[in-house]
Amino acid sequence: MSEHIVSPKVYIVIFLALMVGTTATVWAAYQNFGQFNIVIALAIATFKATLVVLYFMHARYSPKRTQLVIVCSVFWLAIMLAMTLTDYDTRTPRDSRLAPPAISHLFRA
Amino acid sequence: MSTTPPLPGHQMPHEDYLNATYGIRSWLLTTDHKRIALLYLGSVTVFFFIGGLLATMIRIHLLTPTGYLVTPETYNKLFTMHGVAMIFFFLIPSIPAVLGNFLIPLMIGAKDLAFPKINLLSWYIYLVGGSFVLYSFATGGLDTGWTFYTPLSSIYSNSAVTPAVIGIFINGFSSILTGLNFIVTIHTMRAPGMTWFRLPLFVWAHYATSLVMILGTPVIAITLLLAGLERMFHLGFFNPALGGDPILFQHLFWFYSHPAVYIMILPAMGVISEIIPTFARKPIFGYSFIAGSSIAIAVIGFLVWAHHMFVTGESVYAALTFSFLSYLVAIPSAVKVFNWTSTLYKGSISWDTPMIYAFGFIGLFLIGGLTGLFLACLGLDIHIHDTYFVVAHFHYIMVGGAVMGYVGGLHFWWPKITGRLYPEALARIAAVTLFVGFNLTFFPQFILGYLGMPRRYHTYPPEFQVLNVLSTAGASILALGYLLPMLYLTWSMRYGKVAGQNPWPATGLEWKTDSPPPTENFDVTPEVTWEPYDFQNRPDLGLTAGAPSLAPAHGDD
Numbered sequence: 001m002s003e004h005i006v007s008p009k010v011y012i013v014i015f016l017a018l019m020v021g022t023t024a025t026v027w028a029a030y031q032n033f034g035q036f037n038i039v040i041a042l043a044i045a046t047f048k049a050t051l052v053v054l055y056f057m058h059a060r061y062s063p064k065r066t067q068l069v070i071v072c073s074v075f076w077l078a079i080m081l082a083m084t085l086t087d088y089d090t091r092t093p094r095d096s097r098l099a100p101p102a103i104s105h106l107f108r109a
Numbered sequence: 110m111s112t113t114p115p116l117p118g119h120q121m122p123h124e125d126y127l128n129a130t131y132g133i134r135s136w137l138l139t140t141d142h143k144r145i146a147l148l149y150l151g152s153v154t155v156f157f158f159i160g161g162l163l164a165t166m167i168r169i170h171l172l173t174p175t176g177y178l179v180t181p182e183t184y185n186k187l188f189t190m191h192g193v194a195m196i197f198f199f200l201i202p203s204i205p206a207v208l209g210n211f212l213i214p215l216m217i218g219a220k221d222l223a224f225p226k227i228n229l230l231s232w233y234i235y236l237v238g239g240s241f242v243l244y245s246f247a248t249g250g251l252d253t254g255w256t257f258y259t260p261l262s263s264i265y266s267n268s269a270v271t272p273a274v275i276g277i278f279i280n281g282f283s284s285i286l287t288g289l290n291f292i293v294t295i296h297t298m299r300a301p302g303m304t305w306f307r308l309p310l311f312v313w314a315h316y317a318t319s320l321v322m323i324l325g326t327p328v329i330a331i332t333l334l335l336a337g338l339e340r341m342f343h344l345g346f347f348n349p350a351l352g353g354d355p356i357l358f359q360h361l362f363w364f365y366s367h368p369a370v371y372i373m374i375l376p377a378m379g380v381i382s383e384i385i386p387t388f389a390r391k392p393i394f395g396y397s398f399i400a401g402s403s404i405a406i407a408v409i410g411f412l413v414w415a416h417h418m419f420v421t422g423e424s425v426y427a428a429l430t431f432s433f434l435s436y437l438v439a440i441p442s443a444v445k446v447f448n449w450t451s452t453l454y455k456g457s458i459s460w461d462t463p464m465i466y467a468f469g470f471i472g473l474f475l476i477g478g479l480t481g482l483f484l485a486c487l488g489l490d491i492h493i494h495d496t497y498f499v500v501a502h503f504h505y506i507m508v509g510g511a512v513m514g515y516v517g518g519l520h521f522w523w524p525k526i527t528g529r530l531y532p533e534a535l536a537r538i539a540a541v542t543l544f545v546g547f548n549l550t551f552f553p554q555f556i557l558g559y560l561g562m563p564r565r566y567h568t569y570p571p572e573f574q575v576l577n578v579l580s581t582a583g584a585s586i587l588a589l590g591y592l593l594p595m596l597y598l599t600w601s602m603r604y605g606k607v608a609g610q611n612p613w614p615a616t617g618l619e620w621k622t623d624s625p626p627p628t629e630n631f632d633v634t635p636e637v638t639w640e641p642y643d644f645q646n647r648p649d650l651g652l653t654a655g656a657p658s659l660a661p662a663h664g665d666d
Contacts, residue, residue, distance in 0.1 A: 076324050079411060084360045087415060087427035 004061035014055045021048040119609035121528050122623040129628045140225035141628055146211035147526075148232050153199050153207060154595075156239065159246075160194035163187050165588065168550075168581040174571045184567035185252035186268060192255025194246075197277050198239055200507055201369060203515045204376035205322075206231075206287055209315045211526060213291060215619035215626060216309045218300025218635045223293040224286075231286040234279060241276025245269040254565065256366070259347035259358040263339035270340060274333040281330040284372075288322030291315050300618070302637035306397065309617050309641060313400040314379025317407035321368045321375075324411070329365035332358065356421055363414035371410040373507055374474070375403055377514025378445055381467045384521050385449050387615040388464035389456030390652070392642040395448040402441035409438050419490045428487055435485035442478050446471060461613070462536040466517025469544045473509025477502060480555065495565075498558025501551045509547055516543070516594060523598060524612050528624040529605030535597050543590030549583025614650040616642050621649075 025044050033040055054060040059070055126143045136144060167187050170178040179187065210228065214221055222228050245251055249269035253262040262270050295308070295316050335346045336358065345351025347358040386393045393399065415423055415431040449471055458464070480502040484490050493499065517540075524530055553576040558564075562573050569577065611620040616639075622631050639647060 073324065076411070080328065080361075080364050083412065083415070083427075083430075084357075084364075086430050087356070087360065087423045089424075090426040091422075091424040 004058065006055070006058070006061070010055060014051050017051055018048055021051075119607045121607055122625070122627065124627060125528065125623060125625040126628045127527075127625050138229075140221070140229055142210050142214050142222050142225065142228060143526075143626065143628075145228050145232055146207050149202060149206040149210060149235070152232070152235065152239065153203050156194050156198035157203075157591075159243075160191050160199055161588065161591070163191035163194065165584065167191060168584040170567065171569070171577050172581050174569050174574055176567050179567075181567045182252065183250075185254075185565070186250035188565055189251045189254050189268075190246050193242060193251060193273065193277070195507075196255055196369070196373075197280055198235075198242065200373045200511055201284060202235060202287075203373075204380065204511070204518060205291070205315060205318055205372070206235075206283075208311075208380065208515070208518050208522060209291060209318075209376060210287070212522060212619055213294060213312055213315060214298070215525075215622065215630055216312050216617055217295065217298060217303050218618050218631065218637065219294060219298035220629050220631070222290045223298060224290050227286050228290055231283040231290070234283040234286070238276045238278075238280030238283065241272045241279060245271075245273035245276065248272070256362060257333060257336060257358075258362075259336055259339065259353075259355050260349070263336045263346075263358075264348055264350075271337055274337040274340075278330045278334050278337075281326045284322045284326045288319035288326075291319040292323070300635050300637055303618070304637075306400070307637055307639075307641050308400075309379075310382035310393065310396070310399050310403075311376075311379035311617075314375045314382065314403045317403040318372050318375045320404075321372050321407050321410065325365040325368045325372075328361055329369075332361040332365070335361075356418070356423060359418050359421060360415065363417045364411070367414040367417065368407070368410045370503070370506065371406055373511040374514075375406060377470065377511045377518075378403065380514040380518035380521070381449060381470050382445075383615070383617065384463045384467040384517060385452050386642040386644075387521075387613050388459050388461055388467070389453050390459075390644050391452055391456045392640070392644070393448065394451035394454075395444070396641060398444050399448050402444040405441040406438060409434065409441065413438060413485075416485050416490075419487060420494050432485055432487050436482065439478065439482060442474075446475060446478075460537070462531075462533060462540055463517045463521035465537060465540040465544075466513050466520065469540065469547075470510060470513040470517065473505050473513060473544075473547065477505030477509055480505065493558055495563055496558035497554040497562045497564055500564045501554035501558060504551045504554075509551070513543070513547075516540075516591075519598070520594070521613075521615075522619075523601070524608030525619055525624045525626070527602050527605070528608055529601050529603075530608045530612060531594075531597050531601040531605055535593065539590055539593035539597070542586060542593065546583050546586030546588070546590045550580050550587050551583070553577070553579045553583070611650065614652065616644060616647060616650065 021044055025041065028037075028040050028044065053070065059067060126141055136148065139145060139148075166178060167184070170176045170184060170187070176184070210222070213219075246269075249267075251270060251273050252268040253266050253270060257270070257274065262274075295312060299308070335344075338344045339346050339348060339351070339353070343351060345353040347353040347355050349355065382393060382399055413431055413435040415427055416435045419428050419432075449467075480498070484493065484499060484502060520531065520536060520540075557573055557576050557580075560573070562569050608624050610622065610624055612624075614620065618635055618637065619626075621635060644650065644652065
């Protein structure tokens, strides 16, 4: 299997894009977007990670099977996050299971 | 020199992987998968001894309601260190790293694993991780429970948590590398004619196990690292006082640690799938369903983790989801049990030692699996959560299942590994001793738990004493059941009868080479022209006069 040769120009462009991303992260950290703070930070981080995987780790030039493995592992991460969120997104501050059962009236004379 | 004359017609091979080279160096720098398997065999046995010793102390302490042997603090350390040693350093590497390492290349007709040097590296990583954990045991011990729940582990515990979590973090890489090696080997190095559906079911089981190792282990590594960072640098991940969430630790921990149970049990199921057809002289019933159920267990096993957290305050809806998904795992598990049983139907069964272990496995796994359904039930779990019922349940799976499979597999392939047979009568006695000792140890714990005895307590009300004494008595029988094989297997390495290529006989490719195999496994790369577990069309197995008669294949009867 022959290795794909990536020109230095591509690496430089990607590196500059990552630097811009880092600057954007730092800038965003000092702004208040309310509940979108975490969303924006994660979006920038995901974009940067995607660039690293595609170009620096050569996923873009890899065989289809390698790409499938990468997609599957992201899917596995999604399983972990989504199913953890089934707990966090549906949790009530005072879970009814934790409250004592309402039977005290039975003991009133 | 052997004092026992070799069986007529069987001679030890002139040169094999054991005597091809000599000296400590030739072992410590070996890249031969068979030698690395033996290195693992030695090291996991050391951890099994350490874990066993700690278990013995636990059982002695629990002989009396007040417990005289150790202080409550030491008792906490005993069960924690028992769990850590047994789970991370014995059960998880046992079958894959010992039997899997030895057998997968032999079973698929390859000369070695795909990455022999990485294979050796994984053993060294295991040793480094193990050393950190032993350092933790020796310098203050560990008292968090093997689950390392935060914030106890990350803030409050006064024991040596940091080296332990670093050790387990390091050891994770060993597991990942082994899984990676197996997957690449199975994909790329099968002999001509060894199609996916001709693979031994042992190989299918290890493929599924490897998937779990690769997808799950990074999560536990990072999770324990985060707990370590919280402990060392007070970064807030899991401690509410620092803005963290303790339940998050449990989600991340069990995302790996529940599938880890399948890392332990799937390879054992693979072993049983090899033993049963061999000693029933019959093709396995439902090959593709058993193969598929291994993959199904590996996948569904990732979707059930929060059933460990029903009483931690997780949401009712999440609990419902995870309870339902937990019941689903029962389906592929039952597929296996039914198929093994169907294989036995009208089989020509012989009661050789590995078969006794296989029977033991089926019974004990059945009890362990069915009591798992009790625990997956939302209502019942509230009653039996954190009681000895849970302890009994997972020991039925891990010891009754995984360890029975491991010891059974060790007996089954011992003639291949060493070239010699063990004393059969003694081995049968040991297998029965192990089965009896196991049940006497752990069945009373089901009752204790149901009656309300909590796990991890160093003391208990006097009315529980009879059941605890029974359990301790069982543990001493169980210990005998483990010591006997260690003694006679070691003895047989030198004095056992010469086994020959295929003493049972079995149908796998590993039995078509010498015992012990040469370093390159096969003199010429074999070509596979037969279907798996096919006894009928294999005249080379030599099932002639005197041997048990062949059972009819499915569809013939």
